[in-house]
Amino acid sequence: MTTDQLYVELNYVDHSRASRLKYANLILAQPELIPELLNILFMVDDKTSCRAAWILEFMCGKNLEAIIPHLDQFTENIHHVHLDSAIRPVAKICEYLTKAYYSKNQNNLQSAFTSTHKEKIIEACFDWMINDQKIAPKAYSMNTLYLLGQDFNWIHPELALILERDFQMQSSGFKARARQILKKIKKA
Template sequence: MYSKIELSTCHVKSRKTVSNFAMKDENNLKEITQIAFDVNHELHTKAFWSLDLVCEKKLRLFVPYIESFCEVLPQIKNDSDVRPATRICFLLAKSNHRKNGINLSQEQEHNIIENLIDRLIQDEKVASKVYAMKALFVFGKKYDWIYEELKPIISQDAYNHSAAYQTCARNILKKLK
């Protein structure tokens, strides 16, 4: 697994190759998560890029690693790591909301929510903020206090970002009314 990650690039085809390899064997999946969750590891970012695709395809495989993921979330600072981590949060939020989805513990939900709010108010790249906004909207269906936090953050921040961010913000604000 290490050599596959090491040889990978940011290109989708390369990340898909690594993610498919990780999904084929439990040991590979374990190794990619260990590397991704070690923020000091030289291949941490590359591992996170492929882990994001694993979660997109087969989120259930990620269940044994959710607790560790929640623990590492506050340590993730690099822009290249924040986007896939925030996207994984969004995928978990959507699944957690579905009837037959993955059930997060209340503590896991709160850890993820806290991290998402931090991502939204910090100076992050637009893609990370959009995933955070969308995930918080989903969690807000369960925790109505989130909407009260989300409204002013999105309203104040919307026009400081790209057209894509503004569109997402407008759509969520419409749904919150």
């Protein structure tokens, strides 16, 4: 399947869990389509890129290791994503990646996830934290940054500063997650 064929196929994806799961399974069954899916995801001004992001998130939720050969392409381009419907799943994938990296259970991502990948994710997450994003990408970013702060000691003070600064102006969902993260930072 070419990028153009996959692009057409993505027009049939809707918000339903069943639809996203169906296409995630299609991609997992044909991993050669992952670069094509990423190409569509990074057509950042096209609404279809959001559907590609949904599928990639579900694919990573089922089999995170499928993205390992494509980490360079993913991390190099995430800062270009700007449509709200695409940012949320991309931020979720960043959280999946960092959770797997810091997992106590041995996995292949731990040897594939480089400091360059981490730096690109840190940059994107801080951008989502300081820009006018919805709560979900900010919540995923908070957790991702907290975890990455184990290797980059400057992250926790910067993250705490942002969380404390924005606390009063944000939603109750933001406040609840921020309280949890601030508590963890103070413990660490």
